[in-house]
Amino acid sequence: MIVDVNAYLGHFAFRRLRHNTAAALLVLMDSKRIDKAAVSSAGAITYRNAQAGNEEVAEEVRVRSDRLIPFAVINPFYAGWQDDLKICHEEFGMAGLRLYPKWHNYQLSSPCCRELVNAATERGMVISIPIRVEDNRERSWLLNVPDVSLEEIVELVKAHPKARFILLNGIGYTGCLLGRKDNGLPSNYAIELSRLSAVLANELGQLITNLGAERVMFGSGMPFNYPDPALVKLEVLDASEADKEKIRSQNAMTWLRL
Amino acid sequence: MTIFQITLSSPRPQTRISRRTLLKGSAAVALGAIALPPARGAAVGQSAPGVSSGPPPKGKVIDCHAHLTHHSRATWEADDRKLIEAADKLGIDQLCCSTLTPRWPATLDGFRECNQWTADGVRRFPGRVLGYCYVNPGYGREALEEVRRYVGDRGFIGIKLYNEYTCTEPVVFPIVELAIELGVPILHHASHSHYFVEDQPRMSDGGHLAELARRYPEAMLICAHISGGGDWEWTIKALRHAPNVLLDTSGSATDEGTVEMAAAVAGVDRLVFGCDSSMTAGMGKIRGADLSAQDKEKVLGGNMMRLLGRRKA
Numbered sequence: 055m056i057v058d059v060n061a062y063l064g065h066f067a068f069r070r071l072r073h074n075t076a077a078a079l080l081v082l083m084d085s086k087r088i089d090k091a092a093v094s095s096a097g098a099i100t101y102r103n104a105q106a107g108n109e110e111v112a113e114e115v116r117v118r119s120d121r122l123i124p125f126a127v128i129n130p131f132y133a134g135w136q137d138d139l140k141i142c143h144e145e146f147g148m149a150g151l152r153l154y155p156k157w158h159n160y161q162l163s164s165p166c167c168r169e170l171v172n173a174a175t176e177r178g179m180v181i182s183i184p185i186r187v188e189d190n191r192e193r194s195w196l197l198n199v200p201d202v203s204l205e206e207i208v209e210l211v212k213a214h215p216k217a218r219f220i221l222l223n224g225i226g227y228t229g230c231l232l233g234r235k236d237n238g239l240p241s242n243y244a245i246e247l248s249r250l251s252a253v254l255a256n257e258l259g260q261l262i263t264n265l266g267a268e269r270v271m272f273g274s275g276m277p278f279n280y281p282d283p284a285l286v287k288l289e290v291l292d293a294s295e296a297d298k299e300k301i302r303s304q305n306a307m308t309w310l311r312l
Numbered sequence: 313m314t315i316f317q318i319t320l321s322s323p324r325p326q327t328r329i330s331r332r333t334l335l336k337g338s339a340a341v342a343l344g345a346i347a348l349p350p351a352r353g354a355a356v357g358q359s360a361p362g363v364s365s366g367p368p369p370k371g372k373v374i375d376c377h378a379h380l381t382h383h384s385r386a387t388w389e390a391d392d393r394k395l396i397e398a399a400d401k402l403g404i405d406q407l408c409c410s411t412l413t414p415r416w417p418a419t420l421d422g423f424r425e426c427n428q429w430t431a432d433g434v435r436r437f438p439g440r441v442l443g444y445c446y447v448n449p450g451y452g453r454e455a456l457e458e459v460r461r462y463v464g465d466r467g468f469i470g471i472k473l474y475n476e477y478t479c480t481e482p483v484v485f486p487i488v489e490l491a492i493e494l495g496v497p498i499l500h501h502a503s504h505s506h507y508f509v510e511d512q513p514r515m516s517d518g519g520h521l522a523e524l525a526r527r528y529p530e531a532m533l534i535c536a537h538i539s540g541g542g543d544w545e546w547t548i549k550a551l552r553h554a555p556n557v558l559l560d561t562s563g564s565a566t567d568e569g570t571v572e573m574a575a576a577v578a579g580v581d582r583l584v585f586g587c588d589s590s591m592t593a594g595m596g597k598i599r600g601a602d603l604s605a606q607d608k609e610k611v612l613g614g615n616m617m618r619l620l621g622r623r624k625a
Contacts, residue, residue, distance in 0.1 A: 069545070072569055189565045191542040195506040248566075253398035253591050254391075279566040283596025290401040290592065 057306035058083075058281070059182065060222045060246050060273030061091035063114050063122075064107060066187075067100040068194045073277040076114040076122055083121070086281050088274075089303070090121050090312065092182070094152040096278070098127035099187055104158075105138040112146035123310060125150045125182065129158040130170035139170070143177050149310050150180035150220075155206075156199045157187065162206045168213065175217040180309055182246075183207065185224035188278065204230045208239065215240040218309060222273060225249045228260045235264040244305060246273035252287035259292060267297035271305050372613035375399065375594070377499060377536055377562040377586030378407035380433045380441070382414050382426065396437055398591045405613070408499070409433060410444035410472035417476040418448040423455075427462050434467075443468035444499060448476045449484045456490055463494050469620055470497040470534075479516040479524045488528050495624035497532040499560065503541035504550070517541075518550035518557075525554040532556060532619055537588050539563030539597065544570050548577050555582070558615065562586030566593045571601035571611070580607045584616045 063074055073082040074096065083091060093115065098107025104127040115122040126142035128135050128151055142148040151174050155162050162183075174181055186201045193199070204224070208231050211219055219242060227233030227245055247270060250258040261270055272288065274281035288298055306312070378395065381388035399407055411426040411433070413419070418426070423446050430443045445462040447455040462468040471491050477484050479500055491498050503509065504517035521535050535551060538544045540563020551557050559574050559582055574583055580603065587594030598608055 069567070070569075188567070189540075191503065191505050191540075192544070192565065192567075193506065198507070249564075251592070253401060254394050254589065275566075277568050280568045280597055280600030282600030283566045283593045286402070286592040286596040286599065290398075 055090075055303040055307075056086075056088045056272060056285075057303040057310075057312070058088050058091040058274050058276065058284075059220055059271045059306050059310075060184075060248055060275050061093045061122075062096040062276070062278060063093050063111050064095045064097040066096040066278070069188070069192075071096060071277045076118050079277060080118065080121060082276060082281065086285060088281060090123060090306075091276070092123045092125050092150065092306075092310065094125040094127050099154055099157050103132065104129050105134075105141075108138065108142050108146065108148070112142075112148070119147065123150075123312070124148045125152050125180075127152050127154065128170060128174075129154070129160070130164075130166040131158065131160050135170065136173065139173055139177075143179060148179070150174075150182055152222075153181060153183050154187070155183075156202055162202070162210045163213075171210070171214050171217050175214065178311075180218050180220060182220040182222055183210075184222040187223070204232055207243075208232060211239055211243045215242055217242055219243040220246055220271060220309070222246045223249055223275060225251075225257065228257050228264070233257070233261050233264055241265075241269065244269050244271050244309065246271050247287055247301065248273050248275045248279065248284045250287065252291045256292075258287060262293055262297060262301075267293065267300045268305055270301045271309075272302050371609065372617060373403055373405045374442075374585065374613040374616040375404050375407040375562075375587050376534060376584040376616050377560050377588045378409045378441075379589060380409045380411045380430055382411055383429055384414060392433060392436070395589075396440055399440065402591055402595045404587075404595070406440055406442055408442045408444055408469060408616075410446045410499075412446060412472075412474060416474060417450065418446070418474070420448075420451050420454055423447050423451075424458060427458060427468075430468070431462065431466060444470050444472035446472040446474070447487065449473065449487045450476055452483070452486070456486055459487065459490050459494075463491075463496055468496075469623070470499060472499050474501045475512045475515050478514045478520055480520045480527075481514075484524070485527075488524065488531050491532070492528060492530050493624070495532075495622050497534050497558070497619050499534040499536055502535045502537070502547070504546050505542035518547035518554075521557050522551055522554035525557045529556055532558070532622065534558045534560050534584060536560050537563035537586065538574060539565040539567065539570055539593070540588060540590065545573065548574050552577050558582050558584050558619065560584050560586040560588075561597060561611065562588035562590065562594050564588075564590040564593055566597055568600070571597055571603065575601075575603060575607065575611075580610055581615060583611045584619070585612045 073079050095107025095111045098104040101107050108126045111124050115124050126148040231237045252258045274284040381391040411430045413422040433441045434443045445459050445468045447458050502516045538547050538559050
């Protein structure tokens with residue numbers, strides 16, 4: 055079984071996406087033998103009112119919730135986010151959050167964000183943070199959105215030891231505290247592999263050594279990305295089959311209570 | 313002395329990913345055989361003028377854009393071995409490599425020692441590493457002599473140009489004319505971002521390469537890393553009407569649809585597979601692309617073999 059913790063539905067403001075409806079994404083997943091995927095709204099990344107994107111996702115996955123696990127995009131600086139969180143969790147059955155501090159223009163250390171993390175944690179929701187949405191060199195002339203700093207993430211995981219974080223679309227963890235062995239941080243975060251190297255520098259292998267295979271999860275970024283590069287990483291990774299199975303599905307199943 | 317011959321047989325050891333899996337694009341290796349929907353053929357453009365139109369060589373996988381490690385890095389030998397090991401794992405038969413200077417613009421001594429190290433790499437990994445001769449065109453006569461030495465006499469397969477000059481600057485033209493004379497491709501660094509890239513002020517983009525291609529229609533140009541060169545949709549569209557520019561699929565970005573758009577706009581005969589050190593990204597994109605198995609064979613190696621076959625004696 056493969057569980058992808060990094061997938062999306064809907065339109066992205068700056069590039070046409072294919073396979074971006076629930077039906078089309080499931081066809082793509084079938085062709086790659088990906089069983090389940092955590093999905094959030096691509097539109098909500100740039101919508102002012104992100105809840106509109108959550109509503110779109112909820113409608114898309116309504117009859118497909120056995121395979122598509124909806125995540126909510128919440129902007130803690132937008133009016134009514136507490137109501138949105140309640141609706142997303144209780145009515146839409148969303149299992150987690152996706153936070154976009156750079157796109158939504160707030161600091162992870164801000165009190166509003168800390169309040170959101172606490173509220174989601176009380177509900178048992180997982181909090182995922184895409185370090186980036188797309189390669190910054192491709193960016194539109196309209197904007198320049200930096201990657202989320204890994205140092206900000208360090209402070210966040212330290213401040214919320216009971217929260218559970220999944221870090222998406224990131225790289226360079228072994229160059230900072232997050233990817234180091236015995237780093238003194240709570241083990242409340244997992245790292246998704248879509249941008250990690252599995253050969254040459256092999257950051258993926260280093261993370262397994264340093265943090266344990268329990269802390270790494272499969273994700274592709276589809277349909278922004280081809281799912282195949284992430285699948286290839288698992289194939290060429292020098293790791294035991296037991297560790298690969300954890301990464302492929304078991305860790306996500308545990309965290310998402312599937 | 314020629315220290316390299318293009319080999320038609322595959323010299324690499326057993327790989328972990330079968331060619332069948334590479335071309336079908338699936339998680340089959342990890343999960344066992346599965347039934348896949350038939351691949352849909354992409355719109356295929358016409359062959360580039362001057363490129364022979366015979367059937368592509370079957371099955372050979374050539375990374376058109378690779379690098380050996382500069383020897384100032386203490387781990388260069390191990391790093392080069394890792395590159396070959398990665399190629400083994402991914403089913404890549406041959407890697408077209410240059411060695412680049414760590415700082416630009418490259419000095420004369422700087423690119424000379426890089427080319428010597430590339431030649432050493434060709435010797436250390438016979439049949440696996442093919443050499444590009446890297447020069448800074450600003451060195452004029454010395455740069456041309458370097459190309460003649462390594463491409464003309466020592467069997468390097470092409471020329472690598474970086475960002476010292478925009479490719480439309482006249483200082484580059486003698487290099488292009490020599491490449492035409494020798495019948496070898498130029499792999500040109502390129503990127504198009506919608507902002508000024510301060511540390512690469514003379515960066516070329518797809519538009520510059522198209523302009524150079526119009527000036528020299530008999531040149532064989534390769535636009536480097538469309539997937540690591542900024543707005544790839546812009547680049548692909550800029551190259552639509554430049555039939556003698558091939559598009560290197562390498563780069564760290566894995567945006568879904570890149571390969572399909574390149575095939576639809578430029579034609580599959582103009583796509584060449586590359587990694588530029590982003591190994592799983594490079595191979596994964598081709599596996600994931602919605603192209604027929606035959607078209608993937610062209611991209612993975614057939615098109616590059618055709619290009620290398622145009623070398624003049």
